[in-house]
Amino acid sequence: MTGLDRRSFLGRGLTTAGGVLASGIAVQTLGAHASWADAGRPAADPGAAGYGPLRRTPSKNTGEELLALPAGFSYVVLGKTGTPMTDGVPTPIAHDGMAAFPGTRRHTVRLIRNHEVRTPPGSPTGRVHVPGSQRYDELGVAGTTTLEVDLRTGEVLRHFVSLSGTIVNCAGGMMLHRRGWLTCEETTAGPKQGWQRKHGYIFQVPLDGPEPGRPAASMPLTAMGRFSHEAIAVDPRTGYVYETEDDSGKPDGFYRFRPHDARDLSAGGVLEMLKVQGVDNYDCREGQKMGARLPVEWVVIDDPDPDLENGAQTCTQQGLAKGGAKFNRLEGCWYGDGGIFFNSTSGGDAKNGDAPNADGFREGYGQVWQLVPGRGQRGDTLVLVYESPGRKELDSPDNLTFTPRGGIVLCEDDASSADADPHPLAPGLTNVNRLIGLAPGGQPFEFAVNISDDSEFAGACFSPDGSVMFVNNLGSTVELDPPGRTYAIRGPWRRGPL
Template identity: 70%
Template structure:
C-alpha cells in the first residue's frame, strides 16, 4: 500500500538505529498483546460492541453524501461513499468492478488526496463486463481485463474531483504498495496464468503506476518488472531508507514465501536487482503457519532466487519451490503488507493454531487457521538478516476472521481488512441477513483486537485501507463482485475522532 503520513513515518524510522531495534510503540504493542493472550484474552471483543480497546459500540450509519446505510461505525465517526462500480468517470469510462488494494497520495490541489486503486477483475480474457480498458492505449496484454484507476477526492466533502483509468492490460490486480519516495504505486497480479489459460502474455508480475503522468484517456504503459518475480503477488511495502521492496505471496493450497527485492536503483525497479526469500536462521523450511508464539523474535537470513521469472509453461520450478529448496520458511496465504515504525508488517490470511471448522487440509496436511499478523525488523545492512516477530494470532472468527489488506496507522495502530475466508456462517447483529460478514478490525497498543467497522450492505470483503497524508481520513474499499457489477465495488472516506482511541 501507499506510504501514508510519510514524513511522520520517516521521522519515526530515523529514531531507530539502522531499523534493528524495536520502537517504543512496537514494544508496547507486542508486550501488551502477549500479556493479553497469556491471560486468556479477557474482555475479548463481542460482535457489535466494538471492543473495550477500541472506540466503543458500533451503530449503523448513513453515508453523509448519499444517505445510504452501508457501514456500521463507532459514535462520532462519519463517512462518504464514492467511486461506485458503473458510475462514469472523468475519462468517460464506467468505473470498473472489483475494488481492491489502494494507496493514498497528496492531491494536485488544496484539500484533495489522490488515490490509486486496484481492480481485481477475474473475468475471462477480453471479457467486457467491468473491464479496465482504454482502447488504443499501450498495454501489456491486449486481452487483459484488470488494472488501476486514479481518483482525486476532496477530503472535506468526499466529492470526486476527477477519476480515470491509470493502467490497463494486466490480470487480477489484487494489492500492491507505494513506490520509493512516494513516486507512485506498484500494482501486483495475483496469478501466474498465461497463454495456456487464454491470455496473450504470461502473468504474475508487478507493474508501476506513476503518481504524475497518467491522465484521463492516457494511462501509463503497463510494463512488467520481471526481476521482482513471477508468482501470485499480493502486496508490497517499500522501505524508504534503502528502497528495498518486500513482497507477499498468496497461492492457496501450498506454502507461500515472504520476499525481498533489492533493486540496483530504487527509483528504477525495472533496471534489475536481486530477489530473495525469507529463511529463519539456522532452520530449514521452518513452518511459520502454526506452532508459533506471539512476541518471540526469530533471527532471519535471506536466500537468493536464481530464476525470478520462471518459464512455468515448460515446467520450471516456481519461485517458492526454488526458495524452499534452499531452506526458506513456510507461510500460509500472505496478503497485506505495509511499512511503519521502521519495520514491515504483513498478514497471513489463514495462518494460526486455531483451525477453521470444516477446512480441507492442504496437500502437506496443513489446515487453515483464522489469521496471523507478522512484523519483520530489517537489519542494519542488507547482509544482516534482521528478525521476525509474530505480533498477533487470531483465536477465532469473533476476534478476527481472515485478515487480508492492512495498514499501519499514523498514530501507531494497525487496521486489518477482513476477507471472511472461513465461510462458517459468520453472522453479525448489525448486518441481519448476511451470512458471511466482513469487518475492519483494529489492533492498538493495548494488544487487543477490536471491531472498528462492519460492512452492512453486502458480504463483500474490505480492502485497500489507507490513511490520507494528514492522517485524518481513512480510505477503504469494499470489493464487490470480481466477475459482475453486482454487488458493486465502493470506496469510502471515513473521518472522526481518531485520537480518542488507538488508531
C-alpha cells in the first residue's frame, strides 16, 4: 500500500471510529441537555447520570493520587514535564490541546500535543526547542511534541519535538482527512514584546514527516488570520476551517476560512467572521435562548494579517466594524453530525462574580454553541445548545470532544478569581477543574477531578479504537512546577454514556 493510500485508509477508519458517524447521538445528548436545563430542573446527583461516585485513584505507573475517577477506571501518566524524550530534549511545560491519530504500528497511537509556554523570548525554562531545526522565530519557546504510545501497555515508545519556533500554542484541531494537526498561537505578540517575528498564527504539523531531532518546519498560515487563536475544526464536506478566538476581556469573533485549495492551506483563501443576519454586532454572550436558531451570514476580513505594530485594525475590529457577532472567550471546537460545536468559556446569564470586561460584560459559567452549515438554498444557522446555570453543573468549559460511542466530554478551565470552587475530593485546592460528561438524558456529570493542582484539563481525545481517553493537565505555563502531565485513562466505557 502506498503512503497516500495508507493515509487515506487510516483517515477513513478514524472518521468512522472517532465519532463522526456516532456524533448524531452526541447531538441528541446536547439537545436533551438544552431542554433539561431550559426546563429549570434541579441538578441531578453528579455521579448518577454517569459512571457512579468518584474516588481518589492512584496512577498505575507512579502510585501518585493525581485524579479522582469512577470505580473501575485506571490511568497511567505519560510525558510529564522534565522527562527526557527520544530526541534528548526534556519534555516541555504547559501541556494543552492535543489529538490522537493511528500509530505507525499495530496497537499504537500517535499523539500530537501543544505546549502553551508563556516564558519570555528565548527562555530555557521548559522550552520546546531543537537546535538547528527550521523554526519560524529563533526566540520561540513553544510548539508541539509527538508521542507514540502502545495502547496495550501504556508505554511511550518514543516522543519528540515535532514543531518549534512558535509561542503560546494553546489548542488547534485535526487537518482535513486527519493528515495532521493545526496548532494555534493564542497571542498577537511581536517584535515590540521582544520576539524576532510577528505571532498570532496557525501552523501545520503533518502526521508524517517529523522525527526525533527533525521537527517540521514552522511556517505560519498568514491568510488564516493573525489574532488570539484558540481552536479549529474542519468541515470535511467543504474543507472550510472554523476558528475560535480567545482574547480575554474583549469581545471575540467566530471565524471561517475558505481555502483556495482545501488540501493546501498555504495556498491562501478568504477569512470571514460570523454575523447574525439583520443584526449588527449581535451579542451572543448573554440573553440567549437555548434551541433558538439564528440565521447566519459572513463578513470578509479584508486584512487577515494586520500590521498591529503600526496601528492596523485587528481582525476582530475589522469584523465587528462590519456587524460581526460578539462572543466571550471562544475556546474548544469540534466537528460532528454535520456541524461545528464550540465553547464560549465565559458566556451566559449566570455570572461568576469576576470584574466586568472593558465593555461592561460580566462573565458567566459557559455556553456550548453549534454552527450548522447550510446546504442547497438553506443558509448557515447558529444554535445555543447548552448554557451552564452555575459552577456545580459546569464551570468554564474549554476543550471539548465527542467520544467514539457518541458521548460528549468538556474540559474545565476555571479561571474565576471571585467564585471559589473547592471540591471534597481535592482538599486544599480553591479552584478545582473537572472533566464533565453529558448524559443522553441531558444531565451533566463528573467523570474526573484534577486533585493534584488547580491547573486546567485540556486536550481530551480518544484513541481511534475507543479504548483509551488521553487528556492533559496543563501545569504551569512559566515554571517547571506544577508539571504538565498527559494521562491515559482506561475503563468500562460502555457501562455509561461516554
